Amino acid sequence: MAENSPFLYEQIAGNIAGLIARGTYRTGERIPSVRQMSKQQDVSISTVLQAYLLLESRGLIEARPQSGYYVRAPEVDQLPEPGISSPGPDPSRVSLHELTMMVIRDTLNPNLVQLGAAMPNLELLPTDRLNRIVARLARNSGAEAHQYQLPPGLPELRVQIARRAVHAGGQLSPNDIVITSGGIEAIDLCLHAVCKPGDIVAIESPMYFGTLQSLEVHGLRALEIPTHQRDGISLEALQFAIEHNPIKAVLVISNFNNPLGSCIPDEKKKELVELLARHDIPLIENDVSGEIYFGDKRPSVAKAYDTKGLVMLCSSFSKDISPALRVGWTAPGRYRSEIEWLKFTSSAATATLPQMAIAEFLETGGYDHHLRHIRREYASNVARLSQAVMRYFPPETRVTRPAGGFVLWVQLPGAVDSLELYKKALENGITLTPGYLFSPTNQFSNFIRLNAAAWTYPIERALERLGGMVAEMAG
Amino acid sequence: MAENSPFLYEQIAGNIAGLIARGTYRTGERIPSVRQMSKQQDVSISTVLQAYLLLESRGLIEARPQSGYYVRAPEVDQLPEPGISSPGPDPSRVSLHELTMMVIRDTLNPNLVQLGAAMPNLELLPTDRLNRIVARLARNSGAEAHQYQLPPGLPELRVQIARRAVHAGGQLSPNDIVITSGGIEAIDLCLHAVCKPGDIVAIESPMYFGTLQSLEVHGLRALEIPTHQRDGISLEALQFAIEHNPIKAVLVISNFNNPLGSCIPDEKKKELVELLARHDIPLIENDVSGEIYFGDKRPSVAKAYDTKGLVMLCSSFSKDISPALRVGWTAPGRYRSEIEWLKFTSSAATATLPQMAIAEFLETGGYDHHLRHIRREYASNVARLSQAVMRYFPPETRVTRPAGGFVLWVQLPGAVDSLELYKKALENGITLTPGYLFSPTNQFSNFIRLNAAAWTYPIERALERLGGMVAEMAG
Numbered sequence: 022m023a024e025n026s027p028f029l030y031e032q033i034a035g036n037i038a039g040l041i042a043r044g045t046y047r048t049g050e051r052i053p054s055v056r057q058m059s060k061q062q063d064v065s066i067s068t069v070l071q072a073y074l075l076l077e078s079r080g081l082i083e084a085r086p087q088s089g090y091y092v093r094a095p096e097v098d099q100l101p102e103p104g105i106s107s108p109g110p111d112p113s114r115v116s117l118h119e120l121t122m123m124v125i126r127d128t129l130n131p132n133l134v135q136l137g138a139a140m141p142n143l144e145l146l147p148t149d150r151l152n153r154i155v156a157r158l159a160r161n162s163g164a165e166a167h168q169y170q171l172p173p174g175l176p177e178l179r180v181q182i183a184r185r186a187v188h189a190g191g192q193l194s195p196n197d198i199v200i201t202s203g204g205i206e207a208i209d210l211c212l213h214a215v216c217k218p219g220d221i222v223a224i225e226s227p228m229y230f231g232t233l234q235s236l237e238v239h240g241l242r243a244l245e246i247p248t249h250q251r252d253g254i255s256l257e258a259l260q261f262a263i264e265h266n267p268i269k270a271v272l273v274i275s276n277f278n279n280p281l282g283s284c285i286p287d288e289k290k291k292e293l294v295e296l297l298a299r300h301d302i303p304l305i306e307n308d309v310s311g312e313i314y315f316g317d318k319r320p321s322v323a324k325a326y327d328t329k330g331l332v333m334l335c336s337s338f339s340k341d342i343s344p345a346l347r348v349g350w351t352a353p354g355r356y357r358s359e360i361e362w363l364k365f366t367s368s369a370a371t372a373t374l375p376q377m378a379i380a381e382f383l384e385t386g387g388y389d390h391h392l393r394h395i396r397r398e399y400a401s402n403v404a405r406l407s408q409a410v411m412r413y414f415p416p417e418t419r420v421t422r423p424a425g426g427f428v429l430w431v432q433l434p435g436a437v438d439s440l441e442l443y444k445k446a447l448e449n450g451i452t453l454t455p456g457y458l459f460s461p462t463n464q465f466s467n468f469i470r471l472n473a474a475a476w477t478y479p480i481e482r483a484l485e486r487l488g489g490m491v492a493e494m495a496g
Numbered sequence: 497m498a499e500n501s502p503f504l505y506e507q508i509a510g511n512i513a514g515l516i517a518r519g520t521y522r523t524g525e526r527i528p529s530v531r532q533m534s535k536q537q538d539v540s541i542s543t544v545l546q547a548y549l550l551l552e553s554r555g556l557i558e559a560r561p562q563s564g565y566y567v568r569a570p571e572v573d574q575l576p577e578p579g580i581s582s583p584g585p586d587p588s589r590v591s592l593h594e595l596t597m598m599v600i601r602d603t604l605n606p607n608l609v610q611l612g613a614a615m616p617n618l619e620l621l622p623t624d625r626l627n628r629i630v631a632r633l634a635r636n637s638g639a640e641a642h643q644y645q646l647p648p649g650l651p652e653l654r655v656q657i658a659r660r661a662v663h664a665g666g667q668l669s670p671n672d673i674v675i676t677s678g679g680i681e682a683i684d685l686c687l688h689a690v691c692k693p694g695d696i697v698a699i700e701s702p703m704y705f706g707t708l709q710s711l712e713v714h715g716l717r718a719l720e721i722p723t724h725q726r727d728g729i730s731l732e733a734l735q736f737a738i739e740h741n742p743i744k745a746v747l748v749i750s751n752f753n754n755p756l757g758s759c760i761p762d763e764k765k766k767e768l769v770e771l772l773a774r775h776d777i778p779l780i781e782n783d784v785s786g787e788i789y790f791g792d793k794r795p796s797v798a799k800a801y802d803t804k805g806l807v808m809l810c811s812s813f814s815k816d817i818s819p820a821l822r823v824g825w826t827a828p829g830r831y832r833s834e835i836e837w838l839k840f841t842s843s844a845a846t847a848t849l850p851q852m853a854i855a856e857f858l859e860t861g862g863y864d865h866h867l868r869h870i871r872r873e874y875a876s877n878v879a880r881l882s883q884a885v886m887r888y889f890p891p892e893t894r895v896t897r898p899a900g901g902f903v904l905w906v907q908l909p910g911a912v913d914s915l916e917l918y919k920k921a922l923e924n925g926i927t928l929t930p931g932y933l934f935s936p937t938n939q940f941s942n943f944i945r946l947n948a949a950a951w952t953y954p955i956e957r958a959l960e961r962l963g964g965m966v967a968e969m970a971g
């Protein structure tokens with residue numbers, strides 16, 4: 022790429038925004054000089070200068086004469102985070118079926134700017150490498166790739182997953198793991214294994230709508246627990262709920278709740294596991310985005326603190342390797358044989374070739390390098406999207422500061438109905454996810470979730486138009 | 497292959513046995529002369545002679561002086577078919593969970609002779625061609641292969657499936673079809689879509705155990721309907737059952753019931769559909785083996801007679817193309833949007849690359865040729881296995897004469913318990929499926945199902961040992 026390319030400027034600006042988003046440089050702090058940054062990013066001084074000018078023009082940094090560039094605070098203060106959620110105390114049936122499928126169908130429309138579904142950015146996926154692996158496997162594996170891999174699934178893949186789990190504090194053996202067709206199937210099987218129709222499941226609020234749909238399908242009642250936009254589920258509220266309701270399972274997205282981006286601190290995860298162990302309640306832990314952290318180190322999984330086999334850890338490779346290979350897994354503790362049976366009964370097996378491809382990708386060692394790359398990119402894209410919301414949305418708007426993943430949760434001025442906005446946006450060629458979908462009791466009618474996986478010119482323009490619509494609706 | 501190879505003799509003998517099994521030559525009829533057969537099979541006269549001698553030594557044909565070779569009857573009469581099933585009149589909860597998983601785990605053991613699971617013969621699958629297709633797709637498709645294909649699934653594949661359905665009398669549009677992760681998922685989603693826990697589902701008896709497991713998982717009650725070993729479900733009994741029970745769905749394997757090998761005649765399929773239409777009851781139709789017919793023409797699907805959108809046709813490519821690509825589908829009539837929602841909720845999507853590979857395989861035209869080949873082979877293997885049962889099992893044994901597919905259903909002498917035999921066989925390195933698994937009310941304790949997909953020397957020896965065990969247990 023030419024040194025004077027505007028794309029390069031954008032890229033470097035994005036990198037720097039990412040460093041700020043990850044907390045490497047904090048509000049009010051001085052960022053490295055143009056010269057230092059030029060060395061650090063290995064680009065010319067004029068490129069860094071252009072990138073700093075871009076960031077300055079967007080209100081993210083400011084030049085102070087004789088001193089250097091500083092991370093700006095004021096605009097961030099104008100867009101505070103949403104507060105902790107405060108759902109009602111009673112469990113409720115879930116029924117968001119039609120609206121969910123409407124939003125899902127939007128994602129099939131290539132003419133829309135896709136801010137709706139939480140799809141990973143395809144350009145950040147290691148597709149070339151995966152395709153080479155698949156081609157090689159197809160050439161060399163003969164009939165092996167066409168042989169059923171009945172539950173628990175391909176042994177080589179389970180070995181690789183057990184090795185990776187060490188990074189998240191999990192002490193898993195390959196025999197603890199059951200391969201599933203993506204993380205959604207893992208969660209669905211776990212819910213099915215420990216609950217029967219009518220049972221109550223305590224969940225974070227807001228909660229990813231796919232999981233709410235799973236509750237609806239199984240006839241379960243959701244008990245929404247207040248959830249902090251940074252630290253996740255409130256243990257005090259959960260304890261109260263457990264003492265007053267016959268809760269059969271608790272479900273959390275421990276690392277980077279979708280849509281909040283919250284991360285339960287490791288010490289709190291331990292407390293959560295201990296609390297549930299005292300009441301003998303299984304914890305279904307969704308960690309699908311756990312590898313996409315913006316901080317310095319991989320947060321643990323709650324499973325790391327599980328001594329009673331009550332934690333059912335679920336994850337997948339859909340967010341960081343390939344959404345369409347549909348490979349996920351669960352380490353369901355004491356419920357393993359039940360999960361194997363349910364997996365066999367509902368879909369017999371997960372496709373073999375995708376399992377072989379993921380196993381090979383994990384084994385041949387590019388995974389860590391790839392993850393470092395996409396963490397940087399996602400942090401940067403989340404920061405840019407957040408800045409764009411800041412720039413184009415009315416000042417009463419609030420937005421989360423995710424610790425990982427690639428979605429933003431935006432609280433609109435009170436008068437704005439997210440379903441109205443969804444419809445208006447659709448007419449204007451933009452899709453987003455209305456807050457209605459994230460609570461069975463309609464806690465979030467003036468919230469929207471934005472997919473921040475990609476940052477492009479059309480996306481910036483779409484946010485500008487969206488901001489105009491919100492301002493108009495806010496009156 | 498050398499002209500004087502014993503393998504070649506076996507192969508030709510198998511081909512001829514297949515012709516007899518398919519009814520091309522019937523009991524008592526003269527088969528073509530050695531010279532005619534030599535032309536027809538394009539092998540030398542001495543090869544045909546050797547093949548005829550093999551068949552004669554096995555009691556399948558007999559030489560009549562001055563006349564030629566005839567299809568023998570007597571031994572066939574010694575091994576009659578099992579009678580029509582006669583289950584009790586009441587619906588019952590299903591609970592065969594542990595035994596089923598035990599049998600499933602056997603299939604993961606490469607040291608056993610596999611007569612248990614109904615696995616297709618890997619050597620008959622078009623793995624080389626599929627692997628070439630996969631390799632080419634991986635090289636050329638870029639990120640496309642890693643993009644979600646949310647329900648209803650890959651458009652190109654749905655087009656191909658709709659085209660194929662014409663052969664079975666189905667008038668499907670691509671929009672009628674929802675792609676699933678194998679046929680088992682299709683059936684499971686259909687059951688889930690039309691029934692709630694406690695509901696009664698009428699099924700053929702015996703019924704494939706995976707489907708019984710699906711009933712168990714969803715808390716449904718099975719009402720077993722007497723089923724004829726050739727013509728399938730009894731309509732009289734079904735009508736009676738409908739008039740006396742609040743049946744919420746009927747489930748049949750219309751073409752080549754597993755384990756019976758029965759095929760509901762097309763005219764009877766029409767009556768079945770009309771009967772259910774009068775009572776507004778959905779029919780879940782499993783047609784996974786429909787393409788593996790031994791007769792002259794593809795039997796229809798019941799869906800062909802569906803005018804009210806009540807038939808939910810389910811099929812897959814697991815029996816004839818690849819079990820491990822896990823690609824199936826359903827055409828669920830009026831329940832389509834419900835099925836799309838359930839599919840999204842339980843596993844989001846089916847893997848994309850397998851869908852692309854199957855679509856390409858279907859489109860590039862080798863499918864018909866391939867099917868002709870495997871129909872011949874399966875018919876031959878089923879005939880050989882059947883003859884081996886005839887030869888090695890006690891004379892009171894009865895065995896089905898399947899019209900397609902690749903399983904045999906064997907009724908053992910009354911005193912023989914199939915679970916005892918299963919255990920004894922396992923100790924001797926052989927796995928089979930005990931009849932217990934095919935009925936929730938234990939109708940078939942002295943039956944076993946044998947997978948007849950392959951015919952090898954170890955399989956023949958295993959049947960000999962098995963026959964010895966049965967004889968011993970029969971006392």
